[in-house]
Amino acid sequence: MEDKLLTFLEYEMNHLNELLSLAEKQQEALLKFDINTLENVTLKQNEISKNIKLIEDQRLNYIMVKFGLTKKQAASTTLTSLEKMIDFESSEKLKYFKKTINNLLIKLNQFNSLNRVLAHRALNNVTFILSNFSNGSGFVCNVKV
Numbered sequence: 001m002e003d004k005l006l007t008f009l010e011y012e013m014n015h016l017n018e019l020l021s022l023a024e025k026q027q028e029a030l031l032k033f034d035i036n037t038l039e040n041v042t043l044k045q046n047e048i049s050k051n052i053k054l055i056e057d058q059r060l061n062y063i064m065v066k067f068g069l070t071k072k073q074a075a076s077t078t079l080t081s082l083e084k085m086i087d088f089e090s091s092e093k094l095k096y097f098k099k100t101i102n103n104l105l106i107k108l109n110q111f112n113s114l115n116r117v118l119a120h121r122a123l124n125n126v127t128f129i130l131s132n133f134s135n136g137s138g139f140v141c142n143v144k145v
Contacts (some may be wrong), residue, residue: 002086002087002090002094003090004062005059005062005063005066005082005086005090005094006090006093006094006097008055008058008059008062009059009079009094009097009101010097011055012052012055012056012059012101013097013100013101013104015048015051015052015055016052016101016104016105016108017104018044018048019045019048019049019052019108020104020107020108020111022041022044022045022048023045023108023111023112023115024111025037025041026038026041026042026045026111026115027111027114027115027118029041030115030118030119030122031118033122060074060075061074063077063082067085079094079097079098079101080098082094083095083098
């Protein structure tokens with residue numbers, strides 16, 4: 001039965017890998033000011049995030065049924081506490097997923113932080129360019145903005 005839990009974790013890990021890859025593409029698009037790529041990447045990120053949420057809900061439902069927990073208890077159950085509830089072989093696999101997912105989340109957080117800074121920089125650049133063209137009049141090349 002623990003194989004189902006490990007399968008959910010594997011799916012989540014694969015989706016996190018996809019998000020990490022997209023975060024790298026997002027960073028490249030932000031550096032190049034490539035709006036089309038940025039839009040496509042954002043759409044894919046939203047789709048993958050929805051899939052992760054669905055998988056997470058399925059995993060929580062499985063934990064609720066398997067271990068007789070409430071939804072609140074299942075949501076607060078950590079992988080470390082699950083290690084103690086399952087057999088040794090599955091526990092070792094769970095440790096691997098825990099370590100790998102944790103590393104992926106750290107990398108993803110780093111990319112997201114840098115991408116946030118790059119997006120803010122791009123916004124400031126556009127604002128600066130528009131303010132130089134408009135000279136505070138609200139018009140750019142005789143066209144009201």
